[in-house]
Amino acid sequence: MTKKIFGIDLGGTSIKLSVVSTEGDIIDQWSVPTDNKDEGQHIIHDLNQAIDAKMKENNWTNDDILGIGMGSPGVVNREKGTVTGAYNLNWVDEQPVADDIRSYFNADWPIFIENDANVAALGEQWKGAGDHASDVVLVTLGTGVGGGVIVNNQLVVGQGAAGEIGHMFSKEDGRKCTCGKHGCLETVASASGIVWTAGELAYAMDDTGSAIQGRIFNGEKVTSEDIFKAAEAGDIFAEAVVDETMSHLGRALGQIAAVTNPKYILIGGGVANAGQYLLDKVTQHFNESVYPGVGATTHIKLATLGNDAGVYGAASLVMANI
Ligand SMILES: [Zn+2]
Structure with a gap:
């Protein structure tokens, strides 16, 4: 046996x-x-x-x-x-x-x-959207933002703490992160980061008549899922929240790609259930900022294995x- x-x-x-x-x-x-x-x-x-x-x-x-x-x-x-x-x-x-x-x-x-x-x-590289490519990055958007970087079929562990994509600096004058610093990607592109961004933008923008913005004004709870659904359905305020958060994510992925030029950057975690709409938005912002030679060979995809x-x-x- x-x-x-x-x-x-x-x-x-x-x-x-x-x-x-x-x-x-x-x-x-x-x-x-x-x-x-x-x-x-x-x-x-x-x-x-x-x-x-x-x-x-x-x-x-x-x-x-x-x-x-x-x-x-x-x-x-x-x-x-x-x-x-x-x-x-x-x-x-x-x-x-x-x-x-x-x-x-x-x-x-x-x-x-x-x-x-x-x-x-490693799981996504082996059995999921990584498709056995030797260079794969996974970014998970959940309660926090996590990540794993595989270069030449090896996990990049560095001195032990490599791959902390969620703590890449992302936003000037941003919110305080769980790590103690301010403006980490996690404070913008995690599920809670998206909700925080919505809370800030709701008061920074004029009343757009948006149902989501109205719920925030009324002190009701909104989730990142609510925001993505509303944005996809054309809610102007929710679209602005998605654009703001996905622009930070897209630029961060452009920075990662500039260093490692992986074949695939995979996006997983609960927020990625927003699917193709999220993928299109983040890819748009990635393409706007990434070095062209890298952008032509690094592809952003949705992770497929979930839990x-x-x-x-x-x-x-x-x-x-x-
Ligand atoms: Zn942090």
């Missing part, structure tokens, strides 16, 4: 798992809820039980497992297999994730842990490293 790989995507609401063959076929895929009570101390135990149950179900022994790949939020120490400061898991102090798994199973499996956004980029990118990318870590 050929060996199996576990691909794991640790998230704040669920732990996603996959079993992948050494040929790269996905054999099984499931998830268990994340129990982040008690400073997240149940998470690895629950994960171990989920792996254990799958092994028993298939009569697999430790020797049948080639290794484990994992994407995690927070700061990853790749050598030690630890994670620190994963706040949506309630992990503040350093967690010995790899050691906890190996000791539970009494196994000497190789375990590769990588930042979750980087892992998603599955993480488990595929996590499994690919094992194949890439063994």
Whole structure:
């Protein structure tokens, strides 16, 4: 029997798992809820039980497992297999994730842990819109803005914190970011950044008669999804919000492309559900600012795997490293 790989995507609401063959076929895929009570101390135990149950179900022994790949939020120490400061898991102090798994199973499996956004980029490169290209950038627009950069089939990790696309400087006199600086891309192009921009523009512009602007004036909650839908339907105010936010994103992608000239820049995350309309807008602003020699060869596309990118990318870590 050929060996199996576990691909794991640790998230704040669920732990996603996959079993992948050494040929790269996905054999099984499931998830268990994340129990982040008690400073997240149940998470690895629950994960171990989920792996254990799958092994028993298939009569697999430790020797049948080639290794484990994992994407995690927070700061990853790749050598030690630890994670620190994963706040949506309630992990503040350093967690010995790899050691906890190996000791539970009494196994000497190789375990590769990588930042979750980087892992998603690997997943899209392998099974999604990256189409096996050697140079791919993934930008995820969600609660924050995340990213992963692959150059020459290698994740760019730098000294540990590379690929933090959300913290590229983007806007003069911009809002304060979660990182402490002002004007990061994340404060403009994340779901909350888009809503913040709408709140600012609503009062900076005259009353356009827009339904979205009216809701903001009335103190009602609007979402980035509401804004994109309204813009696509011709709401002048919502169009202005989309133009403002996508111009910052498009320029930032132009800067990334100028440095790495990837074949594809993929846009994922919840905000990207706005689909072709968002893609057209960001591409327009990208083309306006990008160096022509780069713009001709770097293509912006929508990511295709959604929440599955993480488990595929996590499994690919094992194949890439063994
Ligand atoms: Zn920042």
